[in-house]
Amino acid sequence: MKTSSDVAFSAFANTIYDTVGLNRLIDNITLIERSLFKNKTGPISQKARDFTTGNIIPIFEEVEKAGLVAGTDEKQLQFLKDLASYLQNLPVIKVTIAFDPTQSLVVRLSNQISAIVGSKIILDLTIDESVIGGAIFEYKGRRSLQTLQDKLEGEIKTLINSTFST
Amino acid sequence: MKININPFDLYTIVIILSFILSFLSLSMLTYLFAKIRKIMYQQEEIILLDNKIRRRVSKKIEQLATERLDEVIKKTSTRLEEELKKHFSDLAQFAANESNEMGKFVIKQQEAITKQSQYHVANMLLKSEKEVDEYKKNRLIQVDEQVRDIVFRAAKEVIGRSISFSEHEDLVNKALERAKKEKIFV
Numbered sequence: 001m002k003t004s005s006d007v008a009f010s011a012f013a014n015t016i017y018d019t020v021g022l023n024r025l026i027d028n029i030t031l032i033e034r035s036l037f038k039n040k041t042g043p044i045s046q047k048a049r050d051f052t053t054g055n056i057i058p059i060f061e062e063v064e065k066a067g068l069v070a071g072t073d074e075k076q077l078q079f080l081k082d083l084a085s086y087l088q089n090l091p092v093i094k095v096t097i098a099f100d101p102t103q104s105l106v107v108r109l110s111n112q113i114s115a116i117v118g119s120k121i122i123l124d125l126t127i128d129e130s131v132i133g134g135a136i137f138e139y140k141g142r143r144s145l146q147t148l149q150d151k152l153e154g155e156i157k158t159l160i161n162s163t164f165s166t
Numbered sequence: 167m168k169i170n171i172n173p174f175d176l177y178t179i180v181i182i183l184s185f186i187l188s189f190l191s192l193s194m195l196t197y198l199f200a201k202i203r204k205i206m207y208q209q210e211e212i213i214l215l216d217n218k219i220r221r222r223v224s225k226k227i228e229q230l231a232t233e234r235l236d237e238v239i240k241k242t243s244t245r246l247e248e249e250l251k252k253h254f255s256d257l258a259q260f261a262a263n264e265s266n267e268m269g270k271f272v273i274k275q276q277e278a279i280t281k282q283s284q285y286h287v288a289n290m291l292l293k294s295e296k297e298v299d300e301y302k303k304n305r306l307i308q309v310d311e312q313v314r315d316i317v318f319r320a321a322k323e324v325i326g327r328s329i330s331f332s333e334h335e336d337l338v339n340k341a342l343e344r345a346k347k348e349k350i351f352v
Contacts, residue, residue: 093351097334097338098334099331099334101335101338105338113342113351116346117351129326132325132329133325133326133329133333133334133337134337134340135338135341135342135345137341137345137351142350143350144344144345144348144350146342146345147341148337149322152318152321152322152325153314156314156318156321157314159317
């Protein structure tokens with residue numbers, strides 16, 4: 001069963017799909033954390049407004065509206081620390097592909113894998129043209145090699161072996 | 167009775183006496199001289215005889231010594247000859263034995279060297295064959311890798327260019343499906 005904090009954290013996590021987005025989000029949270037007590041009052045969204053841009057403020061506003069963030073400075077600070085910790089502990093799947101993907105593909109891929117895993121995952125994308133096509137997935141020490149490079153190498157090896165053996 | 171002798175008579179007597187005495191002395195001297203001369207002659211004769219005898223004796227001694235020496239030399243040379251003969255015979259026997267031993271040793275050494283050479287050559291041959299096999303194997307691997315690399319690069323170039331974005335997405339989706347089947351996300 002999810003706690004209120006988990007629900008609030010999920011709202012932030014659902015806005016990111018890869019390690020680039022994750023790092024950007026953690027950087028923003030760190031920046032807000034530093035600026036939390038600079039003679040500001042009110043909820044985090046209000047205090048952070050002058051220090052950060054992007055879509056993080058609306059998310060804060062949403063979770064605050066839902067009453068998922070407490071009002072005191074200490075609790076706000078604790079919330080930010082826990083949020084950063086939560087995001088850093090999200091499972092990461094390393095994916096190697098041959099081309100620069102569109103954002104929609106990244107989102108779709110992240111969502112598909114999250115659905116398979118059963119929880120939010122973050123993609124650690126690597127672009128390597130030598131794989132030619134397909135993808136390599138690495139998760140918890142396991143590796144799935146589904147590339148044209150692998151298939152092509154196998155075919156060429158068979159071809160060469162049959163040529164040399166005849 | 168008193169005898170009166172006049173000085174003149176005395177003088178005459180003395181002179182006669184002295185004459186007699188002188189005569190006697192002279193006679194004595196003559197006798198002595200003759201006697202000495204005889205003795206001297208005899209002495210000379212004795213010396214001559216003595217020399218003669220000595221020469222004869224020495225000749226005899228020399229002759230005897232020569233004979234004796236000859237005899238000794240003869241005996242000694244015979245024995246020496248025999249000894250030498252024996253010694254040479256022993257030496258020849260020793261040389262023959264040594265030569266025989268040396269011959270055996272040389273034959274043994276030759277056999278050992280031949281065996282060693284054969285073993286060495288066999289080893290060298292085996293090693294060379296191994297090296298050639300290894301070299302062939304390595305060269306084949308190298309050629310295999312080079313050919314594979316060339317073919318792969320060419321194929322990659324051709325295939326990589328020909329894949330569209332949608333095909334890439336499709337390939338990634340298929341890869342995800344297969345990874346899901348492999349259960350790597352569990």
